[in-house]
Each structure stands twice: as C-alpha cells, then as structure tokens.
Amino acid sequence: MHIFKLAEKSVILERLYRDCVRYVEEISLIEEECIWQNVEVYVDNLNFESFLVLREHEGISAYMTAEDPSYIQEFADVLKAKGESQIHLQTSAEVKPYIKRFLGGLSKTYTVRYGRADMHTFRPHCLHKKRAVRLTPENVKDLEPSASSCFIARIRTSPVYCYVDKNGRSVGISGVGFLTKRSFAISFTETIPRYRGQGIAKCLTSMASQPLIKMGRIGVYSADVQNEPSTRVAKALGFLPYMDLKCFHN
Numbered sequence: 475m476h477i478f479k480l481a482e483k484s485v486i487l488e489r490l491y492r493d494c495v496r497y498v499e500e501i502s503l504i505e506e507e508c509i510w511q512n513v514e515v516y517v518d519n520l521n522f523e524s525f526l527v528l529r530e531h532e533g534i535s536a537y538m539t540a541e542d543p544s545y546i547q548e549f550a551d552v553l554k555a556k557g558e559s560q561i562h563l564q565t566s567a568e569v570k571p572y573i574k575r576f577l578g579g580l581s582k583t584y585t586v587r588y589g590r591a592d593m594h595t596f597r598p599h600c601l602h603k604k605r606a607v608r609l610t611p612e613n614v615k616d617l618e619p620s621a622s623s624c625f626i627a628r629i630r631t632s633p634v635y636c637y638v639d640k641n642g643r644s645v646g647i648s649g650v651g652f653l654t655k656r657s658f659a660i661s662f663t664e665t666i667p668r669y670r671g672q673g674i675a676k677c678l679t680s681m682a683s684q685p686l687i688k689m690g691r692i693g694v695y696s697a698d699v700q701n702e703p704s705t706r707v708a709k710a711l712g713f714l715p716y717m718d719l720k721c722f723h724n
Contacts, residue, residue, distance in 0.1 A: 477526075477548045480515040483507070489522040494657040495590050495716055498694045500527040500537050502652035502659070509627045516552055518545050526552060531624070533560030540565070543572050550576035560724065567720040580722035584698050587705065589713030591683065591693040597712040598684050602637055602677040609634045609649070617644040625662075633685065634662060635678040637669070645669045648678035650686070652694075658686050659694040663704065676707050683711070 480486060483504045490497040490504075503513045510529055518524035524540035526549040534556055540546045546569055553561055554577070563573070563580060573580060607617065609629045614621045617636050628634070634649025646669055651661020660683065665674050683693045695713040697704035 477516050477518055477524075477545060477552070480517055483513065483515045486515055486517065486522050486525060489525075491656065494654060495588060495692060495694050496719075497537075498654055498657045498659045499652050501654040501657075503527060503529055505654055506631075506652075509624060509631075511624075516549060518542075524549075528553070528556075530556065530558065533562065534558045536561065536563045538563060538565040538569075540569065546572045547576045553577065562721065562723040564719050564721050567718070570720060570722075573722050577722065579724050582723050584700065584721050585718050586696050586721055587699045587718050588716045589695040589697075589705075589708040590716040591687060591695070591711065591713040593687050593690070595712040595714055596683065596687050596693065597710065599673065599676045599680045599711060601673050603681065605637050605639075606635045606678060606681055607638055607644075608681075609636055609647075618647065632658070633682040635681050637665075637674045637678060639669075646674040646678060648675050649682040653686075654691075657692040657694055658683075659696065663707070670703065675703075676710055679707060680711055 487501060487504060490501050494501060503510050507513050512530040514528050516526040524542060524545040526536060526538045528534055528536040534553060536553060538549055540549060561580060609617060611626050611630060614626055614629060632650035632653045636644040637646035639645050646665035648663040650658045652659040660679055663675050663679060687693050693713060695708040697708060
C-alpha cells in the first residue's frame, strides 16, 4: 500500500462534501487556501477513503480519516518527516491504538464534540448586541492588537465579532473561523474571566451564525467535551450534538 500527495487538492472536495459538518475544517483549508496556505493532502487512492489533510503554521494541524493500519502508518510517516516539534492530529477514537504505535509522541489527548445547527434548530440570542462590534481590517488592530495576518484575511470574508466594554476594550470574541459553500465553523470564542457567565459568547456566536444559517448554510460548533461553558453555548443556540472526534497532540 502506498499513499500519494495530491497535486490538485480540489479533486477530494466531492468526497469531503459527503459530510460537510465533520469535514468543515478540511474543506475550508482547501477551498480557501489563499487564506490558510501551506496545505497538503495525502490520499490512499482515487476513492479517497483514507486521507490526511495538514497545514503547516507554527507546527502542524492535521486531520486524518483512515482505518487500515498500513495507511495510518504511512500518514504517520508523513507527519514525522515534517520535523515539526508541535503536531495536533484530529481523527476517530477507534484508531487510538495505532496512533500510540506509530505516533507515540502524541501522548496528550482530548475529545472534541461537534454540534450542528440549521434554520430549524438554531435559536438566536442577541442580549448584548449594542456592545458587539464586527471586526474589520480597519478596526482589528485597535480592538485585537495581536491579530495575525491570517486572522485579518479571515475577517475579510467571514463575520467575527467582539464585545467592547465601556472603555472601548475588547473583552470577548467569537465568529466564523472556517467557511465553505455549504457550512461554516465557529472559532475564536473567548471571553476574559471577569466577563464570563453573562451570555457574551452566546450573543457574539449568534450574531456571526445567524446570517449564514439564514442563507442555508449548516453551522458547526466544536468544543472540548470537558469545556462545559462552551458546550452550554452550543446547546443554548441550538447546535445539536453530531459526533465526537479524538485529538492527539504533544
């Protein structure tokens, strides 16, 4: 068995669109490579039943779908050959024994739960709308000084909001991190400790999600299952549990 690297990454999109919730990140990385850059796709054959999508940026973020140990070993060899010190791999829990065997350095794990919302399940929440500001390339450096060039490129095409306090400081943020033709995924969700528990994250996430859901896109909200505040946000807004995946990292 031998895997190979796709020269034309878009040929795998039809396979990924069979499940635009589970593969929302992978689809976005390929469709919006102008934003993400340094994306590679490795496959088993042209049926694309086993594949690895990775992005190199201050380490490696990788997504793997595979069951056959031989393919998993070859995908593991690809990751190890990159020589990066930091690797974050998302895949199914069933392959954990093979990850331990072939990528033993990825000894830390957590489970991420995907939630799904559409126009039938989504419940908007805009309690803090008056203090919410949509981030733009013009205001982002004032409100989020540490914003990267990739983040700035992201907000050109996707809604990301911050909550400003009475002094004009950003104290909470949430918005669309991954955007595809059929779905989107919420990212960046964070509220500084003293402002938590007030529904700020819920409001910002709602404002970013609602226009896209009205357009017919499926919303995806993923969070560590141990992060109860984040999972409560998803539940309150109507992101229904869809599936769990395992994340391995070092």
